[in-house]
Amino acid sequence: MTSPIVSTDAVTVVRDGRSLISDVSATIEPGQHWVLLGSNGAGKSTLLGLLGAQTHPTSGIVRVLGHRLGRVDMRSLRAAIGHVNPRHPLQYPLTVREVVLTGLTNTTELVQRWTPTPRQLDRADALIAAFGVAERSDARWPNLSQGERGRVLIARALMPEPQLLLLDEPSTGLDLAAREQLLTALDQVRLENPRLASVLVTHHIEEIPASTTHAILIRGGRVLAQGPIGEVLTSARVSACFEHSIEISMHRGRWAARALAPA
Template structure:
């Protein structure tokens, strides 16, 4: 891609700016010297082995925690200087572990994205425009015929797509996805990733950050990536440069052959590598 400065075009606005962040708990650094800048329209993957710090970093991105040192600016507002509940209304979250107290229907679940609650809020009603947007999003993720279905009867894949619609209903500038393909079979995963590619095409200004352990769970629209290891950034930049055999092998401490075919990644143990 030609740099914006070379073409005279202005760079896209910065949506997320993490600078020299450290997060310490019980005397242990969960993150150290981590920096990340995400611009509008970019789609980042956070990749790394268990314990690398992915979830901790996503927590900062979602204004759900504060760094021990360093700064985090989300949508132009610095953590520690802004009212967090108001800021979180502009961030969409997709977490397959989402919990509710009641067995809500799909439309109710999606509308809770406007109130930031787990269940519908008593004595709150959406405007006609908000309700229309919810139904439009439900249809866009392929659940138009399931809008009145109860959560308990949905498949895991249907729940994942409903949560994407929930995350989008408040028109967020930043979308955070925490292992969205967890628990899905192959067909459901492919449907979910196709849905994410469609969402990104339909909302070109939205930025997103996706946490996953598996390269196979990344949508083809992924543009950038961060490899984390032991709480530090091991590599970051354009996905085609970061998600290749050598850096991924080093980050996971295992010899891997990484390929990208038709926009999608796969990884397998390098042929001829000695057993671990």
Template sequence: MTSTVDPGVVLNLDDVRVTRAGRDLLEHVDLRVGVGEHWALIGPNGAGKTTLLTLCGALGHPSGGTVAVLGRQIGRVELAALRTRIGHVDPRHRMLGDNSVVDVILTGLTGSSDPVPRWQASAAERQHAVDLAASVGLGARVDARWSTLSQGERGRALIARALVSDPALLLLDEPATGLDVAAREHLLDTVDTLRHRHPSMASVTVTHHLEDLPASTTHAMLLRDGRVFASGTADDVLTSELVSGAFDFPLSIERRAGRWVARRA
């Protein structure tokens, strides 16, 4: 029987296991992300969040189970080509040169940390990068050098970089790391706005802190010790009982104006 690809499914992980040095980092993980859904991966340190995001980004292979990204099964497809349709935002992004904002954004087209020698963006590509800079609040900073940007501006530049290839899937790895409260709020407002502008794009965000989740988050998965503790719609999963269980700590969870707040119970 010929298998068919569901065009409404962006990510499909089935009974996934990842083993390193004889230790299971992930075990029996199932995750199904649909078009336009925005998932949060939450759990304590060592729960397996980063390992799971690596699979979502086609940056690694599972030790067991199957991973399908954008309808293509990992292990049966050339990963580099698949990654061109995945945007990845990592605040720990490292560059060798002190590049301008627009050049940083354009590296999203080449999948490189710095501009590729002898590669030149077309006029349309460069204009697209400039437009993206404006869309994340950096319209007046397109020529500014990386070293002169605040941490919040860098985070927004990296979001524009991830979007420059018009990805079907956006991955955000603790995007609010190192930001003060004002910069975090600006960043999360930017993410909410972009999600509304790109209604078919799906996203997965890794975070330790519920306060770092945008209001547009639709679904959540709680991980504990490499296993799924709970998974489903955000309102069903991000409850005091379930989050307390995942972190093994008494927490009171509230949602205010679309955002979540966690306090000791």
């Protein structure tokens, strides 16, 4: 029997006396690709932080890669998790290749006295090529477009060959073409890595890749619905999640939303 990649059981997170998420239970299996959908402040990033072994719950149980948070070195868990954050902080103008290599050390900068192996260098170059930025391999981070940065960050997250890929609003700041390039790259990654599980956070229906299999709707820190994406992303449920009348449609695997005029 296959063990879940990550699971939460009746998880609550309270910070400064305020409940950020409440009584959240979910299970993500290998090969599943989830989207966390909700408005700003709904609790999506808080839940993603738990799944990525970045924070502890106030109550409840979180298991990541077979280990219960609170009973394991969280740093060792993070080494097996790829995290894509479009607000990736950099103090020095690293090249594309150097940024991708930092995925092995789980740092934002190159580690002193650390030298990648020839195999690691080859993997970095292969990922850079796979995401269509091979010609920019020596370009400095500040000189990249937002679209290029997004693809480089996915390559970085895949360097340690993770079992779990977390994407925190990866389309932030992208224009239409760059967004579509990013989503196409994500679909390809998922196709080529059938055991990989992933979780994408967004509040835009249009940013959900076609390869997404499951969805969670979250509002006010509570899960409104979860399960196979076709059962969760209904007009009624999405309207309840965003407290606005919204019509949901799907064409060729991609989702769209349209606000309904008042009756």
